[in-house]
Amino acid sequence: xxxLLLPIFAVLxxxxxxxxxxxxxxxxxKLLLSFSGAFLLSTTIFEFxxxxxxxxxxxxxxxxxxxxxxxxxLEFGSKGAEHGHIHxxxxxxxxxxxxxxxxxxxxxxxxxxxxxxxxxxxxxxxKIPIAIIISSFLLLSKMKLWQSIxxxxxxxxxxxxxxxxxxxxxxxxxxxxxINAFVVGVLLHVSTTILFESSKxxxxxxxxxxxxxxxxxxxxYL
Ligand SMILES: [Zn+2]
Ligand SMILES: [Zn+2]
Numbered sequence: 001x002x003x004l005l006l007p008i009f010a011v012l013x014x015x016x017x018x019x020x021x022x023x024x025x026x027x028x029x030k031l032l033l034s035f036s037g038a039f040l041l042s043t044t045i046f047e048f049x050x051x052x053x054x055x056x057x058x059x060x061x062x063x064x065x066x067x068x069x070x071x072x073x074l075e076f077g078s079k080g081a082e083h084g085h086i087h088x089x090x091x092x093x094x095x096x097x098x099x100x101x102x103x104x105x106x107x108x109x110x111x112x113x114x115x116x117x118x119x120x121x122x123x124x125x126x127k128i129p130i131a132i133i134i135s136s137f138l139l140l141s142k143m144k145l146w147q148s149i150x151x152x153x154x155x156x157x158x159x160x161x162x163x164x165x166x167x168x169x170x171x172x173x174x175x176x177x178x179i180n181a182f183v184v185g186v187l188l189h190v191s192t193t194i195l196f197e198s199s200k201x202x203x204x205x206x207x208x209x210x211x212x213x214x215x216x217x218x219x220x221y222l
Contacts, residue, residue, distance in 0.1 A: 003114035004160040007106075010124045011156035014131020018139055023132065030198065031211050033084045033129040037194030038215025043122035044187045046219055048112070052184060055177045063178045067185020070108070077101030083193045084133050092142040099151055102134070103158045109187065110162020112180050118222055119187075123159065126190070131156075 023029055052060055078101035079087055113120040131152070138148035165171065166179070198208060 003120050003163055006120060006124045007110065007113065007127060007159035008156045010127035011131040011152060014128050014133075015135040015152045017128075017132050018135030022139070023136060029129055029132055030084075031207060033133075033194060034198040034208050035211040035215045036126045036129050037083070037191045037198065038212040039219050040122040040126045040187060041191035041195065042216045042219035043118045043222070044184055044191065047118040048116065048180065048184055048187070051116070052177055052181050057177065060177060060181045063181035064185040064188070067108075067182040067187075068189045069185070070182075071105070071186045071189040074101045074105050078105065080193070081134055081137075082106075082130060083190050083197065084130055085197065086133055086137045094143065094147055094151075095141075099155070102155055105186070105190075106155060106158035107162040108183060110159035110164075111166040112163075112183050113159065114163040114167060115176075118219070119183075121222065122187070122219070127159075 017023065052064075074082070077097045079085065079098070081098055081102055082105045109123050113123055134155070135148070135152060138151055139145075141148075166176075171179070195212065198212075199205070
C-alpha cells in the first residue's frame, strides 16, 4: 500500500511546494535534484542491478539497453522534463507531448516499486524535485489552473498504476526480471543525466558535490 501511496504523495508535495513558495528553479531545487539523481543512481546500482544479474541470463543486458533507448526516445517528447530539464514557453495549449512522454516514463518506473523498497525510496526522492519543476512550469504557463491540476493528478497516478499492473496475474513471474532490467535502463539514463547536467559548466561546486556524496552514502547504508 505504501508503494502505491508514496509516489502520489511525492508528486503532490512537489505541486504544493510549487504553489506555496512559487519557486523559480533556484539553487536549492538544483541541489535537491542533484541529491535525488545520486540517490536514485546508487539505489539502482547497489540494490537493483545485483538483483537482476543474480538471475543467470546472459540476455538480460539487452533489456537494460532497451530501457535506455526508450528513455532516449521519450525525452524527444518530454525534452528532458523527467530529469528536471524544462523549457519555459508561454503556451496556452495543453502540452500533450510533454504529458504523454512523462506519463509513460512514470508508468514504467512504477513496475518494480511494490517489490523493491529501496527502488521505491529512490523513485520517491526523484519525484519530489521533478514535481516541483514541472508544477512551476505549469503554474507559470498560460494554461488554466484546472488543466495544471489534471496534468499533475494523472501524472501522479501513473507510477502506482505501473506497480498495480505489475502485480496482476498476467505478468508472469518469468517476465519480472526482463521488466526490471528494462526499468534499470530507464533509471540509469535518467539519474546519470541528472548528474551530468548538474555539472554542465564543470565548475567546482562544493555544496553540489556534498549532496551528491550524501546521496551515494545514504543509499549505501539504507
Ligand atoms: Zn536535460
Ligand atoms: Zn522518473
